[in-house]
Amino acid sequence: MGSLGDASGVPGASGRCVSCGKELTFNEIGATRKFVNRAAVSFYCRDCLAERLGVDAALIDRKIQEFKKQGCTLFV
Numbered sequence: 001m002g003s004l005g006d007a008s009g010v011p012g013a014s015g016r017c018v019s020c021g022k023e024l025t026f027n028e029i030g031a032t033r034k035f036v037n038r039a040a041v042s043f044y045c046r047d048c049l050a051e052r053l054g055v056d057a058a059l060i061d062r063k064i065q066e067f068k069k070q071g072c073t074l075f076v
């Protein structure tokens with residue numbers, strides 16, 4: 001009930017980036033799960049995730065496309 005950053009346990013829930021507060025897309029949530037922790041409950045937007053991982057945001061995009069092609073259900 002509006003508790004901050006708690007989008008866990010809600011199917012298809014979106015959330016907000018824990019770093020900058022930006023509203024997240026399904027793929028950004030998937031990316032956090034994929035690149036940080038499969039069981040993550042707090043998520044990063046693409047830019048903050050890239051910064052956190054020390055990579056270019058474009059690389060995150062590319063990886064998402066790759067995983068999509070492999071049929072990964074974390075991405076649409």
Ligand SMILES: [Zn+2]
Pocket residue numbers: 017018019020021022044045046047048049
């Ligand atoms: Zn962010």
